[in-house]
Amino acid sequence: MQQPWMPDAPPPPRGVPDDFSRSTAVLPFGRALAVLAMVWLLLLMGRSGAILDAAYGLPILPGTEELIAMAEAWHGAMEAIGVPTITQTLRSVLSWGRG
Numbered sequence: 184m185q186q187p188w189m190p191d192a193p194p195p196p197r198g199v200p201d202d203f204s205r206s207t208a209v210l211p212f213g214r215a216l217a218v219l220a221m222v223w224l225l226l227l228m229g230r231s232g233a234i235l236d237a238a239y240g241l242p243i244l245p246g247t248e249e250l251i252a253m254a255e256a257w258h259g260a261m262e263a264i265g266v267p268t269i270t271q272t273l274r275s276v277l278s279w280g281r282g
Contacts, residue, residue, distance in 0.1 A: 227257070228261055228266050229266065229270045231254075231257055231258040231261040231262075231266065231267065232258060232267055234254050234257065234258065235254045235255060235257075235258040237254075238250050238251045238253075238254035238255075239251065239254075
């Protein structure tokens with residue numbers, strides 16, 4: 184089988200999926216990157232308390248104070264919009280069936 188991106192490649196036979204065309208279910212790089220950025224942002228929002236705790240545990244080095252200040256500001260912003268309350272409620276609902 185020849186690779187479809189080669190200039191002299193024949194078209195794929197009927198019924199055979201073409202995994203290399205634009206009609207496949209693969210996201211373009213830009214859209215995949217945007218989805219990953221949104222997922223990363225949601226994870227950062229939900230774990231703001233853990234990020235703050237980790238920042239407080241950092242060793243004293245140049246730049247540590249700035250990281251702690253950024254973590255405090257991030258956690259404060261998430262508290263202002265109610266994200267920690269939502270995630271705590273969600274965790275308690277999801278862990279309700281556990282023993």
